[in-house]
Amino acid sequence: MSENLPEAHGASHGTDVATHGDPFADPGLPAHEPRRTDIDERAAKRAERQVSLLFVVSMLATVGFIASYASIDADKIVYIFPLGHVSALNFALGMTLGVALFCIGAGAVHWARTLMSDHELPAERHPIEADDDVRNDVIEQFKTGAAESAFGRRKMIRNTLIGSMALVPLSGVVLLRDLGPLPEKKLLHTGWVEATANKPIKLVNMNTDQPMKPEDIVQGSLTFAKPEGLEESAEDFQQKIAKDALMLIRIAPEDIKDTKSRDKGFEGILAYSKICTHVGCPISLYEQQTHHALCPCHQSTFDLADGARVIFGPAGHPLPQLKITTDEQGFLVATGDFDEPVGPSYWERPR
Amino acid sequence: MSSASGTNSASKPASTRAKPANKAEAAVDWVDGRLGLYSLAKANLRKIFPDHWSFMLGEICLYSFIIIILTGVYLTLFFKPSMAETVYHGTYLPLNGIKMSEAYASTVNISFEVRGGLLIRQIHHWAALVFVAAMFVHMMRVFFTGAFRKPREINWLFGFLLLCLGFFDGFFGYSLPDDLLSGTGIRFMEGAILAVPIVGTYIQMFLFGGEFPGTDIIPRFFTIHVLLIPGIMLGLLVAHLILVFYHKHTQWAGPGKTEKNVVGMPLMPVYMAKAGGFFFLVFGIIAAMSAIATINPVWAYGPYRPDQVSTDAQPDWYMGFAEGLIRFMPGWEISVWGGHTLNLGVFIPLMIFPLVLVAIAVWPFIESWVTGDKREHHILDRPRNAPVRTAFGAAWIALYLVLLVGGGNDLFATHLHMSINTITYAVRVGFFVVPVLTFIVTKRWCLGLQRRDKEKVLHGRESGIIKRLPHGEFVEVHTPLAQKDLHTLTAHEQPQPLELPAETDENGVARKAGVITKTRVKLSEGFYGEGNQIAKPTTEEYHEITSGHGHH
Numbered sequence: 001m002s003e004n005l006p007e008a009h010g011a012s013h014g015t016d017v018a019t020h021g022d023p024f025a026d027p028g029l030p031a032h033e034p035r036r037t038d039i040d041e042r043a044a045k046r047a048e049r050q051v052s053l054l055f056v057v058s059m060l061a062t063v064g065f066i067a068s069y070a071s072i073d074a075d076k077i078v079y080i081f082p083l084g085h086v087s088a089l090n091f092a093l094g095m096t097l098g099v100a101l102f103c104i105g106a107g108a109v110h111w112a113r114t115l116m117s118d119h120e121l122p123a124e125r126h127p128i129e130a131d132d133d134v135r136n137d138v139i140e141q142f143k144t145g146a147a148e149s150a151f152g153r154r155k156m157i158r159n160t161l162i163g164s165m166a167l168v169p170l171s172g173v174v175l176l177r178d179l180g181p182l183p184e185k186k187l188l189h190t191g192w193v194e195a196t197a198n199k200p201i202k203l204v205n206m207n208t209d210q211p212m213k214p215e216d217i218v219q220g221s222l223t224f225a226k227p228e229g230l231e232e233s234a235e236d237f238q239q240k241i242a243k244d245a246l247m248l249i250r251i252a253p254e255d256i257k258d259t260k261s262r263d264k265g266f267e268g269i270l271a272y273s274k275i276c277t278h279v280g281c282p283i284s285l286y287e288q289q290t291h292h293a294l295c296p297c298h299q300s301t302f303d304l305a306d307g308a309r310v311i312f313g314p315a316g317h318p319l320p321q322l323k324i325t326t327d328e329q330g331f332l333v334a335t336g337d338f339d340e341p342v343g344p345s346y347w348e349r350p351r
Numbered sequence: 352m353s354s355a356s357g358t359n360s361a362s363k364p365a366s367t368r369a370k371p372a373n374k375a376e377a378a379v380d381w382v383d384g385r386l387g388l389y390s391l392a393k394a395n396l397r398k399i400f401p402d403h404w405s406f407m408l409g410e411i412c413l414y415s416f417i418i419i420i421l422t423g424v425y426l427t428l429f430f431k432p433s434m435a436e437t438v439y440h441g442t443y444l445p446l447n448g449i450k451m452s453e454a455y456a457s458t459v460n461i462s463f464e465v466r467g468g469l470l471i472r473q474i475h476h477w478a479a480l481v482f483v484a485a486m487f488v489h490m491m492r493v494f495f496t497g498a499f500r501k502p503r504e505i506n507w508l509f510g511f512l513l514l515c516l517g518f519f520d521g522f523f524g525y526s527l528p529d530d531l532l533s534g535t536g537i538r539f540m541e542g543a544i545l546a547v548p549i550v551g552t553y554i555q556m557f558l559f560g561g562e563f564p565g566t567d568i569i570p571r572f573f574t575i576h577v578l579l580i581p582g583i584m585l586g587l588l589v590a591h592l593i594l595v596f597y598h599k600h601t602q603w604a605g606p607g608k609t610e611k612n613v614v615g616m617p618l619m620p621v622y623m624a625k626a627g628g629f630f631f632l633v634f635g636i637i638a639a640m641s642a643i644a645t646i647n648p649v650w651a652y653g654p655y656r657p658d659q660v661s662t663d664a665q666p667d668w669y670m671g672f673a674e675g676l677i678r679f680m681p682g683w684e685i686s687v688w689g690g691h692t693l694n695l696g697v698f699i700p701l702m703i704f705p706l707v708l709v710a711i712a713v714w715p716f717i718e719s720w721v722t723g724d725k726r727e728h729h730i731l732d733r734p735r736n737a738p739v740r741t742a743f744g745a746a747w748i749a750l751y752l753v754l755l756v757g758g759g760n761d762l763f764a765t766h767l768h769m770s771i772n773t774i775t776y777a778v779r780v781g782f783f784v785v786p787v788l789t790f791i792v793t794k795r796w797c798l799g800l801q802r803r804d805k806e807k808v809l810h811g812r813e814s815g816i817i818k819r820l821p822h823g824e825f826v827e828v829h830t831p832l833a834q835k836d837l838h839t840l841t842a843h844e845q846p847q848p849l850e851l852p853a854e855t856d857e858n859g860v861a862r863k864a865g866v867i868t869k870t871r872v873k874l875s876e877g878f879y880g881e882g883n884q885i886a887k888p889t890t891e892e893y894h895e896i897t898s899g900h901g902h903h
Contacts, residue, residue: 023893024808024841027834029607029614074466075442083643090469094642097470102635108628116621122612123399125599125729128502180560180567183552187545187562206658224658232450233436239562242657274658278682279542279697280563281535282660296662297535298678299760299771312772314677316684316696344542345684346552349692 029122037114047114054107061100068092187346190243190273191227192322193337200333202228203246203271203324211331212248214267222286222293223248224274227334243342245274245282246322248332251291251305258307264323266332271322272308273342276300278315280343293319316345400622401602401615405492409595410626411485412513414633415478416588422475423577429465431457432527432573434566443650451529451654454569458528459650473641479521480646481637483669486514494714494744497732498601501725504715506594509587511712516584518669523576525647525667529569532647534655535664537568543677546697564657601731604842606835610729665759672707675757676700679778711747721874722846735804736843738797739878742790749789753781794883801885804840808832808888809896831897841887849875 037044068089076088083091130138151158195201202211206224217223225246230237250269256262261270272293274282281297291305300313308319320338327333341349371377382388400406433453439446441456443463461468490510493499499507522540526533541563545551560567599613608614616622652661666674683695718740719725734741756763757778764771811829818826832840849872856862864872877883 022890023834023897024837024890025834026609026838026842027606030835069466074464086645087469089466090473091642093467093470094473094638098635098637098639098642100635101631101638103631105628105631105633105635108624109632112621112624112628116624118616118621120402120614120616121399122607122614123599125611125613127727128598176557180557183556186556187552226658238564238655238657242563245658279546279677280538280657281664282658284660285662296660296761297539297664298674299775300682310682313775314680314682314696316682316694344545344697345692345694346545346555347548347550347691347693348552350690351686351692 029120032119035114035118044115047110051107051111051115054103054110058100058103058107061096061103065093065096065100068096183348187343187349188341189337190342191230191240192244192334195227195334195336197335200325200327200335202327203248203332203334204228204230206245213330214269214326214332217248217250217269217332219250219252219268220288221250225271225332242280243273243275246271247274247283247286247293249286249291249304255291256305257303258305258309261307261321264321266324266326269324269332270304271324271332271334272302272304272319273322273338275319275343276315277310277317277319277342278313278344283319395596396619397617398596399599399613399615399617401600401613403603405496406600407629408485408489408492410629411633412482412489413588413592414630415482415485415637416584417630418478418634418637419475419482420581422471422478423581425471426461426468426475427577429457429461429468430454430527430573432570434529434564434569446650446653449654452569454527454529455649455654458530462650470638470641473646474637475524476646477637477641477644479524480667480669481633483514483517483521483667486510486517487669490514490711491744491748494711495734495741496601497728497737497740499715500728501719502598502727503594503601504719506591506598507715508712509591509594511708513584513587513591515708516580516587520576520580520584521667522670523572523580526572527569527576528647528649529655530649531652531655531659531661532649532664534564534657535660536666537572538563538657539677543697543701546694546701548691548693548698564655599729601729603733604730605839608730610727613729662761665762668755671758672751672754673700673704673758675754675759675778676703678760679754679757679775679782681779707747707750714743718878721849721871721878723849723875724846730842732843735797735800736845736884738794738801739883741797742793745793746786746790750782750786753778753785756781798883798885805885805888808837808840809893843887845884845887846879848872848879 037047072089072092074087074089077085078088078091079085080091146152192201203225204210204227205212205216206226211228212223212225225248226241227244230240230244234240248269248271250267253262253268256265256268256270262268265271274284276283276295276297278295278298278300281295283293283295283300283302285294285296286292286304287294291303292311293302293304293308294300295313295315298314300315301311302308302315302319303311304319308321310316310318320340320342322334322338323336324332324334368380371380379388431453435453436450437453437456439449439451439456439459441447441460441464443459446459458472461472463469493507493510522536526537541555541559544555544558547554555563558568558571559565560571600615602608602613602615605614653659665671677697677700680696680700683699685693685695687693732740734744757775760771760774760778763769763774811831814828814830816828818828820826851864851869851872852862854861854863
């Protein structure tokens with residue numbers, strides 16, 4: 001401590017100190033310089049009034065908050081430049097609350113800065129580490145305790161205790177088992193699995209709920225479809241649509257580069273899973289000229305004219321394609337499931 | 352019994368304490384008799400706090416956390432964490448008659464029908480963003496000034512855990528309204544979980560209670576978001592603050608400040624007023640921000656459906672670096688062990704994410720191992736005086752920013768009219784190149800600043816006065832620095848790099864340094880070796896220059 005005190009360095013009289021002794025030595029705490037409010041009572045009075053004014057404004061703002069809550073309708077929309085159309089209640093409540101809180105804070109800080117003492121004081125630090133006596137004493141006490149418990153001597157007790165402590169958390173892990181079912185083959189198939197050659201399932205337009213004929217699908221268009229019978233009101237609609245959703249595109253057959261893909265389609269109409277093979281976002285951005293489909297989440301880009309091959313982005317494999325045809329009435333149908341699981345890949349996914 | 356009580360009353364005076372002067376003192380005396388208040392307050396009432404604006408950053412974290420808890424409790428009173436389907440019939444007409452979950456419907460209700468509900472939702476979300484941002488900046492302050500060094504390494508870990516938990520709690524909270532954007536975020540999480548080898552599908556089934564999305568995920572997230580994580584965070588936060596109190600604040604080098612003292616103003620009254628007032632300032636500003644700037648307008652996105660998505664699907668910014676990792680990664684998918692799929696395109700980013708975080712967590716231990724420094728440190732380093740540490744931190748921030756660009760590549764593409772592919776390729780290169788370049792540039796910059804400090808100490812400050820010498824030469828007069836400035840600029844330590852032990856021991860027997868020792872010496876050389884720090888001016892140098900010869 002003492003080497004920090006000014007007298008230890010022959011005090012600090014300006015810059016000439018540097019010429020004798022250690023020029024880099026610590027000159028010690030500088031002398032306190034009074035603020036204006038410390039020496040001018042009028043300035044102090046003014047600061048006092050400013051602090052009080054801030055607190056009064058806060059009180060008024062709280063009254064304004066309560067008045068706004070009671071008098072402004074929740075659905076009232078007003079135009080406020082430059083914010084545009086905003087909820088009047090939200091704006092009034094937020095601004096009054098903001099002012100009420102801010103002024104308390106500003107008042108307190110102003111008070112501390114102008115009127116409370118600003119004398120800097122040193123406080124001593126003590127090392128965090130205990131000194132050797134304390135350390136040795138504690139270790140001795142611990143050894144006594146340990147010896148009295150005979151923990152080290154009675155090995156059988158020690159080992160069985162460790163064993164029981166190691167095993168008991170397993171109960172907690174086991175209890176988590178009923179959080180959910182086992183994966184089994186659930187991710188392998190979609191709702192289209194129920195379609196067979198004898199009992200095909202119609203493709204239904206996602207927006208109109210109507211079955212579709214090939215002539216309904218214009219070349220270069222993108223249509224979203226679901227299996228017939230999957231109603232929005234169904235209990236498990238969300239879970240089903242997460243796998244069953246289709247996108248239908250129609251490409252001039254001669255533009256389809258992948259023959260296997262062409263054969264799965266019908267007259268150039270191709271049905272791909274709408275679920276991205278990266279992490280499962282629905283793909284919905286389609287470029288008519290290039291036949292590229294882009295996932296808006298992570299920009300995986302698929303060439304729908306080439307078997308939905310990945311041409312850019314983080315997806316690891318092409319979009320699964322559903323084989324489609326028409327039934328006797330001429331509606332687009334599927335006669336089976338996708339050849340592979342839809343959506344993001346996983347460990348058990350066959351490759 | 353009666354005789355016993357009689358004996359007690361006979362030997363009555365139990366306390367020799369003077370009578371309290373007033374009612375308030377009497378009340379405090381009462382509490383002291385039960386809780387030992389005076390002993391508790393003795394050390395703390397006039398506890399000294401050093402003053403520096405950067406010490407407010409931690410306070411912002413604390414206050415925004417309190418605001419989040421206050422507003423969060425309010426929101427739980429109105430929010431229904433249920434995925435049961437309902438049809439909306441409320442005052443927000445565009446959604447009328449639309450099927451949605453109770454979670455989404457109640458969020459819309461809070462926004463449009465509960466008076467003040469929208470404001471509280473906005474304050475909750477804004478405060479969460481401020482909380483994470485403040486934790487980031489607070490952590491940078493601690494890192495760049497070396498405030499994490501002994502005895503504060505454990506508190507660094509507490510802070511690090513708070514930051515990680517903050518990320519995740521933010522993500523869970525963001526997911527709760529079950530709107531189209533947040534549902535997409537949960538879907539992303541599901542895909543990431545499925546990419547985990549061997550156990551991925553099991554974790555997915557157990558977490559979601561079946562296939563995606565199921566009906567359990569929102570209620571489960573709700574419990575995690577409002578109970579599990581905040582509970583842990585509250586515990587960590589209290590421990591963090593107790594340690595701050597126990598260690599006392601760090602301080603900058605300066606006149607009168609040493610490793611053995613702390614210089615500042617007392618808790619009561621100055622810091623009670625300043626810190627207490629600052630809580631209201633933070634709360635007031637967040638409230639005003641929430642009144643002015645709409646955040647997360649879930650009613651505009653619509654309810655979640657797994658087959659629908661909006662463009663610019665974006666997480667909150669603090670998750671942007673994870674999003675960047677996943678976006679720039681090429682789609683590598685390989686087949687292993689006959690028929691099993693390993694989705695490296697998702698799994699690698701999933702692993703880099705925690706590795707980057709762990710690298711930050713263990714830094715204090717790496718640094719003390721390299722330096723071999725086992726002493727306590729309470730005086731802060733100026734970032735320039737620890738060039739390698741500063742360069743490392745800057746490289747980390749640069750990496751973070753590169754990943755943020757990657758995570759928002761769609762926004763950059765639309766706003767800057769650039770090809771999204773180009774941006775992604777640039778991020779792929781930038782991931783490896785930018786941190787290295789930043790490291791090199793920052794280190795050189797720090798060394799330059801050290802040289803300038805040295806120059807200033809030896810030659811003084813430029814005064815702006817031009818003098819003409821008798822023989823016609825013009826010189827600028829330099830004013831010597833005051834001793835307090837000389838001290839401040841030379842107060843820092845300059846550790847020397849470790850050296851390899853002699854090749855033979857004292858008996859002349861050959862002794863080989865192990866790989867670990869060699870690595871340590873190499874790293875130490877990289878930290879403090881030649882070219883990694885500028886030697887401080889010495890007293891001799893100073894005297895030689897200021898003794899008159901060529902003094903200008």
